[in-house]
Amino acid sequence: MRVRALYNDGRRAATHRVTVAIDETGLIVMTGDERRVALWPAGRLRLVERPPGRGPFRVACAEIDGRLTFAAPVLENLHEYYPRLPDREGIDLLGWAKMAGWAAGALIFLLVAFNLATAGLARQAAALVPQAAASALGDRLAGQIVASLAEREARPVDAMTCAQPEALAALGELLGILAQGPGREVGFAVRAIDTAEADLLALPGGQILLSGGAVAAAGDAETLAGLLAHQIGHVALDHPTARLLRTDPAGTLFALTADGAAGGAFSASLAVQLRRLPHEDGAERAADRFAVQLLNHVGVVAGPYAAWRATGSAVPGPGFTTLHPTDADDAEALRRSGIGQYAALAPERWQALAGLCR
Ligand SMILES: [Zn+2]
Numbered sequence: 092m093r094v095r096a097l098y099n100d101g102r103r104a105a106t107h108r109v110t111v112a113i114d115e116t117g118l119i120v121m122t123g124d125e126r127r128v129a130l131w132p133a134g135r136l137r138l139v140e141r142p143p144g145r146g147p148f149r150v151a152c153a154e155i156d157g158r159l160t161f162a163a164p165v166l167e168n169l170h171e172y173y174p175r176l177p178d179r180e181g182i183d184l185l186g187w188a189k190m191a192g193w194a195a196g197a198l199i200f201l202l203v204a205f206n207l208a209t210a211g212l213a214r215q216a217a218a219l220v221p222q223a224a225a226s227a228l229g230d231r232l233a234g235q236i237v238a239s240l241a242e243r244e245a246r247p248v249d250a251m252t253c254a255q256p257e258a259l260a261a262l263g264e265l266l267g268i269l270a271q272g273p274g275r276e277v278g279f280a281v282r283a284i285d286t287a288e289a290d291l292l293a294l295p296g297g298q299i300l301l302s303g304g305a306v307a308a309a310g311d312a313e314t315l316a317g318l319l320a321h322q323i324g325h326v327a328l329d330h331p332t333a334r335l336l337r338t339d340p341a342g343t344l345f346a347l348t349a350d351g352a353a354g355g356a357f358s359a360s361l362a363v364q365l366r367r368l369p370h371e372d373g374a375e376r377a378a379d380r381f382a383v384q385l386l387n388h389v390g391v392v393a394g395p396y397a398a399w400r401a402t403g404s405a406v407p408g409p410g411f412t413t414l415h416p417t418d419a420d421d422a423e424a425l426r427r428s429g430i431g432q433y434a435a436l437a438p439e440r441w442q443a444l445a446g447l448c449r
Contacts, residue, residue: 101156317396324381393429
C-alpha cells in the first residue's frame with residue numbers, strides 16, 4: 092500500500108512531501124516523480140515519537156539517518172505489516188525485571204555473580220529474556236555487524252542492504268514456504284545483506300542475517316531452504332541469546348538492558364563474539380533436526396542440504412562455515428530422515444534469488 096508522509100533526510104533541515112510504499116520487506120520512500128530516495132528494511136524500523144492521542148507520529152530506521160512523519164491513522168497500517176514494530180525507548184533494567192519476573196532476575200543474578208555459565212542454565216535464562224529486549228539487542232547487533240562489513244569493504248552502510256525487487260520477492264516466496272513449518276510461532280525475519288562473504292547468522296530476537304555470498308554458496312534453493320531452516324531452528328531453540336549469556340553473561344545482561352552508547356559498546360563486543368564462537372555442544376545437531384522437521388513439514392527435499400552439510404566447509408566464509416564443521420555421519424542421518432519430495436522454488440524463481448545483491 093502507499094501513503095503520504097513528510098521526509099527529513101537527517102542531514103538537512105528541510106522536510107519533503109513523499110510517497111511511502113509499505114510492504115512486508117519494508118518502506119520505500121519515493122519523491123513525486125517516483126524516484127526512490129530511501130529503502131528502510133522492515134526489521135530496522137522504529138517508532139521514535141508517538142504522541143499521546145491522535146497526533147502525527149515519527150518513524151526512524153536503525154543505522155540510517157532520517158525521519159518519516161505519518162498521519163496518525165497510518166500507525167494501524169504499519170502495525171498490520173510489522174506487528175512488532177518496536178518503540179525506540181530503551182528497556183530499563185527495572186522494566187525489564189518486571190517483564191521477566193523474579194525467576195529471570197534470579198537466574199541472571201546467578202549467571203553474573205557466580206559466572207555459572209553452564210549451557211543448560213544459559214538456555215533457561217535465554218528463554219526468560221523478553222522478546223522485546225532480545226529483539227532490540229538483535230537489531231543492534233545486526234547494525235553493528237553490517238557496519239563492520241561495510242567498513243571492511245569501504246562502502247557506505249546504506250549500500251549493504253540488498254534492494255533488488257525480483258530477488259527479494261523470490262526470497263520472500265521461500266520464506267513464506269518455510270514460515271508454514273514449525274518455525275511459524277517463532278517469528279523470524281531475514282535481512283539480506285550485500286556482501287560476497289558467505290555469512291548466515293541467527294541473532295537474539297529472531298533476526299537472521301543472510302548474505303548474497305551465502306545464497307551463492309548454497310548453490311540451489313533446496314540447500315538454501317535447509318540453511319535457513321537450520322537458522323530458524325537456532326532461533327526457535329533460543330540458541331543465539333543462550334550463546335551470548337554463556338560466553339559473556341555480564342556483557343549480555345548490560346547489552347540487553349542498557350540503551351544508547353553504553354549498550355552499544357557492550358553489544359559491539361558481543362557482535363564480534365557471536366560470529367566466532369560455536370554454539371554449545373548439541374546445539375548444531377538440534378538445529379539440524381529442527382531443519383529437517385521443517386523441510387519435511389513443507390515437503391521440501393532434504394538431500395541437497397544434507398549433501399551441503401557433508402561438504403560445506405569447502406565453501407569460503409568466516410561466519411557460517413567455521414561454526415558448522417562438516418560431519419559425514421550427521422549428514423547421512425539428515426539425508427535419511429528427509430521425506431520431502433518437492434523443490435523449494437521453481438527454477439526461474441531460484442535464478443532470480445541467486446542474483447541477490449549482484
Ligand atoms: Zn548452526
